[in-house]
Structures are given as structure tokens and as C-alpha cells.
Amino acid sequence: MPLWIPITIAAAFLQNLRSTWQKQLTGELSAIAATYVRFSFGLPIAAVYLWGLHELGGYALPSPNGRFLFYCVVGGFAQIIATALLVALFAYRNFAVGTTYSKTETVQAALFGIIVLGDRPSTGAVAAILVSLAGVIAISMAKSHLTAMNFVRSLSERPTLMGIGTGAGFGISAVSYRAASLSLGTPDFLISAAYTLFVVLIIQTVVMTIWLWLREPEQLVATARNWKVSSLVGIAGSLASMGWFTAMTIENAAYVRALGQIELVFTFASSHFLFKERTERLEIFGILLVIGGLLLLLFLR
Numbered sequence: 467m468p469l470w471i472p473i474t475i476a477a478a479f480l481q482n483l484r485s486t487w488q489k490q491l492t493g494e495l496s497a498i499a500a501t502y503v504r505f506s507f508g509l510p511i512a513a514v515y516l517w518g519l520h521e522l523g524g525y526a527l528p529s530p531n532g533r534f535l536f537y538c539v540v541g542g543f544a545q546i547i548a549t550a551l552l553v554a555l556f557a558y559r560n561f562a563v564g565t566t567y568s569k570t571e572t573v574q575a576a577l578f579g580i581i582v583l584g585d586r587p588s589t590g591a592v593a594a595i596l597v598s599l600a601g602v603i604a605i606s607m608a609k610s611h612l613t614a615m616n617f618v619r620s621l622s623e624r625p626t627l628m629g630i631g632t633g634a635g636f637g638i639s640a641v642s643y644r645a646a647s648l649s650l651g652t653p654d655f656l657i658s659a660a661y662t663l664f665v666v667l668i669i670q671t672v673v674m675t676i677w678l679w680l681r682e683p684e685q686l687v688a689t690a691r692n693w694k695v696s697s698l699v700g701i702a703g704s705l706a707s708m709g710w711f712t713a714m715t716i717e718n719a720a721y722v723r724a725l726g727q728i729e730l731v732f733t734f735a736s737s738h739f740l741f742k743e744r745t746e747r748l749e750i751f752g753i754l755l756v757i758g759g760l761l762l763l764l765f766l767r
Contacts, residue, residue, distance in 0.1 A: 470716040487699045491696065494691075494692050495688050508703045509700075511701055512708070549635075569599065571634075575720040582641050590762060597755055597762060605753065643714055658715055659714075663711045725763060
């Protein structure tokens, strides 16, 4: 089994865990501050990981270059903007439409990968990504009770455009992180991925600290007051990011993000079997499509 596959599955599991803890902060923090803790509290973990690889693992630190810094900045800002758009969507009555369109991230990542890196996904991989995308959309429609007619009619509405923009932001960030890591020209993918993650988290933490200090200074105090849960979010988020960055250094970012949709399977399994939540037929159909798409990706890429 290629190494990027178990790394991506582990990253998706940790991301699901991070999201669970992050939801506990929504009652104490604003949406932006709750997002901020994943960067600021994750930065020390990323720093220790990089230090360990260098000092204990004997890996030489890469030498940054202009291309590397450019892609770090683009990826970091794209992720922040995408997250902000996703948060802003919830202010709209028909936010479900926008969040559903945001799931086009994998397709957009494939397109950006072709443009930026010259990646050429195989026909089988493209089919797999489209099948899993159909599954993700089906799950989103089932959860929000969105009809196919409303989904199509909403193409010109602002939430739809914001949703597509969200998917684009996450797609750009994924491809940018891969481009940044590869631009270091280091044969050791672990240290290049760790170094890229560390630099990106510094950029995101500095930018969001300044933003909160200017716009929501009380939230900076609130993040410190909730340090216990914030630390758990930072640890899980940083570990997940280590997995994402490492996998995307090894393999096409679109493939990694597509396989990362296995997170939905984890969420479905926990809600259905552990919490005994009611499951609709469309949601089950969507999960089967996601699983089918992931299997196609693994065997036909």
C-alpha cells in the first residue's frame, strides 16, 4: 500500500476529532476565534515536530526560497479566506446550498493542480473524484433537506458563489502547500512537509492574531481562558495537518483531498452506530457513493 494512503486516512480521522473538540468552543468563542485556535495552539506542536525531525532524526533543515514563501503565503491566506467564507455562509437562510457547493473542493484542487503543477490525473482518478463528489453532495442534500431543483436554481445566488469560492480557497491552499513543499527540492518528504507546515502556521497565526486584536480583542483573552479545549483542538489539528502536508508532498493534492473524504464515513458511522441518529436513504446512498469513489481512486488512479 502506498504510504500516502494510511497517512491520509489518519489525517482524516484526526481532523474529525479536531472538529468534535472545536464544536465545544462555539459557545465560548466566536467562529473566527474558534478557527484561530487550530492555528495558534497547533503552532507549538508543529515546532516541536520540526525540531524532533532535525535534532533527533538527523534531517537537515531545508533552505527557503522565494517560490516556497510565495506558495506558503498564497496557501495560508487561501485557507483563511475559505474558512471565513464558510463561516459567513451560516448568516444566510439558505446557507445549505453554499456549503453543498463548497464540497467541489476536490474537483477544483484537481484543476489547480493541472494549472500550477502540471499534474495530470488519470481517467480513473477523475471518475473516482466525480463519483465521491456526487456522494458528498447527496449527503449534504440529505442533511439539509435540499431538493435537486433548489440546488440547480441556486446557481446565481450569493451563497452559491460563496460556496464555490470556499471550495476554491481550500483547493488552492491544498495545491499551494504541495507546491511549496516540492519547491524546497529536499529528497526527504518528512522534513519538507514539516517545514512547510511550520512556516504556514506562523503566517496564519500572525495574520489572525492581528485581525482578532483589531476586531475582536476580547476573543484573544477568551481563547486563553479556554486553553484546555483549545489545546486539544491545536494538538489534533496540528497532527492532522502533519498528515495532510506529508501526504500532499508524496501524492497529487486532489487525490489526497478526495481520499480525505473518508472523514464523512467516520462521521456517519459514529452518528449512526454510536449516537443512534436517524439516517435517511439519500444519506446512505451518498455514503455508498463516497466509499465507491474512494475504492475507485485506490485501484484505478
